[in-house]
Amino acid sequence: MDSMMMLRKATYHLWTFTISKLISSFGSQVYSFAISFYILQATGSAKSFALNLICNVLPRTIVSPFAGYIVDKYPRKRIAIIAQIATTLAIGGLFVVSATTGLSLPAIYITTSIVALTSTFSSVAFTSSITGLVDEARIQKAMSLNQMSISFAAIASPAVGGLLYGVISMPLFLIFYMAASAVAIILEATINFTLFSAKQAGTVGTPKESMWQGMKAGVAYLKLQPLLMTIIGIALLVNFLMSAYQVGYSYILIEKLKMVSQHFGFAEGAFAVGMLLLSIYLSLRKEIKYPLLAAKKGLILTGIIIGGTILPLLIAIPYNLMFGFYILLGLSLGACIVFINTPTQVMMQKQIADEYKGRVFSIIETVAMALSPLGMVLYGFLYDVFPAQWVLLLSSGLFIAVVLILARPAVIRKVHPELAEEKVVKKRAEAF
Template sequence: MDSELKLKKATYHLWTFTISKLIGSFGSQVYSFAISFYILQLTGSATNFAANLLCSILPRTLAGPFAGYVADNFPRKTIAITSQIAQTLAIGGLLTTSLTSGLSLPAIYIATCILSLTSTFSGVNFTSSITGLIDEARIQKAMSLNQMSISFAAIGSPVVGGLLYGTVSIPVFLILYMTASVIAVILESTMNFKLFANRKTNGEGKTKEPIWDSMKAGIAYLKLNPLITTIIWVALLVNFFFGAQQVGYSFVLIDKLKVESQHFGLTEGAFAVGMLVLSFYLSVRKEVKFPLLSSKRGIIALGLIMSGIALPLFIKMTYASIIVFYMILMFGFGALIIIVNTPIQVMLQKQIDDDYKGRVFSIIETMAQALSPLAMVIYGFLYDFIPAGWILIISASVLIGVVTILIRPSVVRKAHPEWREKEIVKGKIVTAKSE
């Protein structure tokens, strides 16, 4: 295909991919909003609500490695369309149930499990397909636009969901979600997943290796790439210590500072706005030159913000200043999440072999959330017995220490040989040689 035509097609992919993700994310989050309210109103039970969350998280965690195998061994366009059709059918099944016999908890739980599975296969597959859909020069823009679509959905879906929930029935929510899913199928069917792909067979015309052998090959590939292994360890430990923020933030604001629900929502909205603003910024600026260094600095800044959550527990502040303080804090938190994640994702897209992308990204995603349930349990216990402020400060300090050790200067120089760290040796500033 002519290079100019390929670039035009890539531009089409860039916006089609973004629109598809926006529609899908918006529909999914509005659905989640409605179903969550429905379960709580139907049963009044936090246990039933938590069970639906478990039906969303557990299948995603268990299916992650298999989704990577499928993405690396089968045509990625087929996987994308099949996953989206399965999602549409699952919503249609739940809609049929609601119209014929009424919604029940088992039906909701089954649908949630199926939707979680389809989104896992679709998500890993699309992450693995970026370099096949988009030219290398615009990978950062593609990742940023993808994050912008998620941020738009995070900001708008609670508003739309809240307005609709009081005026329309659950079947209407399901029809809207199913319509969004059908549009996504149509858009994805027009995309050429092989446009820039560098796969040996594009998942076709070869004998598929056994699934366990394929997974072992993926792990062996990781062992040959110590930088990716380091990123996995960082993701694992950082997400564990962020459990202090995930549990503690709501606990501090609602239980300790008695922040009202609508004001708490403002601080949560500031988080999504921060993500949106930085995603837009990265979509129009040049590619970050030293992604690993950028992520290291971003995580350290996140640690400082996490410790800052404790500040109103030690310093007396007015109610209005507390709300403004946390809105600024969460805006910064959302912005830094993008600074940490997007450059690293771009670097991984360029460095990982196309034939291993599915397995490697699935391992990274699985490991990133592997310790999160344990962190929730541990920190939930700690906040009942230890002052919240000290938990946040100590966890943030340990987080900063761990990242400083794992992403030490020698690791940064190996990842970015062109980077030179200035060191003071015997009272003189010299340029360190790359290792």
């Protein structure tokens, strides 16, 4: 295939991949909204609602390392399509149950668990295949468009779900989701996952290599990459400390500041809008030159934003001004998250060997999530015992300290040696 043909195909991949992700993400989030609403309406139980959330998170955490090995071992296109078909069948099973005997909590929990498992395989397969789908010059654009589709779905799905929930029945909801999933399958079937790959997926390792050996090889590869180990260390501690914000944000706005539910919804939605706006910006601009340095700046700003959440607790602010403040905070935080994640993911896409991508991305995701449940439990306890402003302020300080230590100038120079050279050239130019 000549270079012009490959570039045209890459452009097709760019938009087909984005549309597929938008359709599947939108369907998934509208379904999630409808099921959550149904559980709360039917049972009135926060425990039943929480159990559905656990059925969504726990399977992902457990299966992610195994998914990475399988994605590296077998053809990624086949895995992505099988995962999407399995999602469609799971929703179809729930539709049959709802149309015949009526929805039950066990059926919902089983379906949520299956969808969580299948989406893990689909997500790892696609993330590991970005460098095979598009040319190197457009990796950042692909990552930004992917994030844009997820952000748009996060913004629109609650509004669409809320409008539809009162108008159509749950079986019809499930039919819509099945249809969206079927369209995603058709689009994915037209994509060449190895267009730019140097090595065909499914040829990793030796024929007799066991799953355990394959996973050990992935960990061994990871240990030899100082940059990836630095990213894992930062992700582990930062996500743990981020739990202070995740738990404290709702607690402060609802319990302490008595923000009305409608305004709280807008304040939370601002986060997704911020992600969407910066995703659009990054998709249009040239690739960020020093990704780890950009991520460091974004993380420091995130730490400042987390600390800034407590400002209305310390200073009396009129209600409307307080509402506007949290809208601005949500927009800024959403933009920061994209500014951190997108350049870092682009850098990893380029530096990780193709035959290890599935395992490495799944290990990073698993480690990043590992301390989050512990953090949520710990901070839930701390907010009950200590004043919220001091818990959040201390966590913000620790957050910034972790970033400054783990992404210190020596580490940045090691990852981006050309940065030091650029500074020397600038100094010489200034001298003349």
